Amino acid sequence: MNTSALFGRMQLQHLSRSKLLEFGDHLFVDHPVIDAQHRAIFGLGTNAYENWRDGGSLDVLRPALEQLTNLMHSHFSYEERVLGEIGYEDLKVHAAEHRTMRDELSSMHDQLHSFQEGQEIREGLLLAPGWSIMQFILRFTVGHVAHSDMGYNQALVASRKRASAAATRSVIKLSKGDRFRVEQPVAHKISCLSGSVWLTIAGRQQDINLKSGGTHVCRNAGALVIDAVDDSSFRFD
Numbered sequence: 001m002n003t004s005a006l007f008g009r010m011q012l013q014h015l016s017r018s019k020l021l022e023f024g025d026h027l028f029v030d031h032p033v034i035d036a037q038h039r040a041i042f043g044l045g046t047n048a049y050e051n052w053r054d055g056g057s058l059d060v061l062r063p064a065l066e067q068l069t070n071l072m073h074s075h076f077s078y079e080e081r082v083l084g085e086i087g088y089e090d091l092k093v094h095a096a097e098h099r100t101m102r103d104e105l106s107s108m109h110d111q112l113h114s115f116q117e118g119q120e121i122r123e124g125l126l127l128a129p130g131w132s133i134m135q136f137i138l139r140f141t142v143g144h145v146a147h148s149d150m151g152y153n154q155a156l157v158a159s160r161k162r163a164s165a166a167a168t169r170s171v172i173k174l175s176k177g178d179r180f181r182v183e184q185p186v187a188h189k190i191s192c193l194s195g196s197v198w199l200t201i202a203g204r205q206q207d208i209n210l211k212s213g214g215t216h217v218c219r220n221a222g223a224l225v226i227d228a229v230d231d232s233s234f235r236f237d
């Protein structure tokens with residue numbers, strides 16, 4: 001038996017995924033798309049490692065690493081776009097960490113393609129390609145997601161609060177019989193969210209009855225009067 005060929009796998013047989021790390025709530029950044037991407041990356045990486053640990057060949061490991069690389073590249077791009085949209089102040093530092101991981105993936109790719117089956121020991125060094133992937137996944141989850149990605153969670157929450165406050169501010173509620181007047185409504189859009197409102201626009205012959213779900217974009221420069229037919233709410237954008 002070629003003991004050196006088995007060494008890289010056998011010494012890791014006792015390490016199940018659950019003993020290393022599970023993907024749980026502690027790694028959620030509270031963004032459904034990003035959380036799903038993190039989970040998928042973790043799943044792909046740990047599956048690749050387990051397949052290799054259980055005797056899988058390099059022919060299985062190589063395409064698994066390709067898939068993992070593609071997923072991580074698209075995740076990094078997506079995450080950087082989200083962070084840019086919310087104006088995250090540490091985006092440059094964060095993107096630099098992503099670049100380091102892109103480089104690591106590229107090195108693993110080169111290592112895997114220069115590696116021959118049955119060569120776990122070369123020049124006194126243990127070459128364990130499946131374990132390299134698992135170590136990389138641990139660095140990604142414990143080292144990056146649990147720290148750097150968690151670092152933008154507060155910025156995400158604050159951005160959501162600002163967006164929801166802005167949306168709430170632009171919702172206007174009227175009780176039945178109330179009146180709301182806008183002097184220069186042209187190019188603004190009125191969206192009735194509930195109840196029913198009556199729009200009278202100076203210079204426009206026909207009035208408009210807007211019911212829940214209905215919208216109207218003002219084309220006239222004349223003043224707009226909104227009368228609540230029922231208890232109503234509307235947005236004015």
Ligand SMILES: [Fe+2]
Nearest residue numbers: 079094148149
């Ligand atoms: Fe990240």
Ligand SMILES: [Fe+2]
Nearest residue numbers: 038079145149
């Ligand atoms: Fe991330």
